Amino acid sequence: MYAVIETGGKQYRVEVGTELQVELLDVEPGNTITLDRVLLVADGDESSIGQPLVANAAVSAEVVRQARGDKVISFKYRPKARRRVKHGHRQELTVLRISDITLGGKSAAKAEKKAVDEKETERKQLEEAAAEQAAADAALAEKLATRSKATEAEAEAKPKRGRAKAADAEAQAEAEPAAPAAEAEAETTEAKPKRSRAKATDAKAGDAPEAKPKRTRTKKKDE
Secondary structure (H helix, E strand, O other): OEEEEEEOOEEEEEEOOOEEEEEOOOOOOOOEEEEOOEEEEEEOOEEEEOOOOOOOEEEEEEEEEEEEEEEEEEEEEEOOOOEEEEEEEEEEEEEEEEEEEEEOOEEHHHHHHHHHHHHHHHHHHHHHHHHHHHHHHHHHHHHHHHHHHHHHHHHHHHHHHHHHHHHHHHHHHHHOOHHHHHHHHHHHHHHHHHHHHHHHHHHHHHHOOOOOOOOOOOOOOOO
């Protein structure tokens, strides 16, 4: 909601919380004044235009301080007459802060306070929801971390067991063929001499020359 007011022969567009400088008013800082000359009041799509003033409309303002405006230089001269006049002026001002705009039973300050309270409650709800979500995310992350640690521990333990089993299997495999190998070696050592002796006898028997019949030589005498 905003309004257009008139004071000091000037018009100002004001809202709740607006600070403006107006022509000097005979009031002390800290006091609250009511400006009755309201030319227009608008609230959303609805507006009330005064002819010249809006009925049942008022603007409340708080006097912040008394101030002075910037210096304005006034310089006058007349050509060919050697006349020069220079004046400086600083306007006395009153600084106002708009506290409320009322039209009939409506109050801009109450509406704004209600909107601020609604925003504050919404912000608190969002913060609570965000805190709950953060707590849920933290719990889930902790749960996943514990699971990952457990799986890592299992993965580290499995190779050790597999290595132990493999070592046992290798030791067993090394121990099992040892006896048959010893027996086979013993058998070979026992069997080898017999075969060699048999081969030696066979060789002697084969090497022995057969008895060849003696040839009779015929002599010339016999012929």
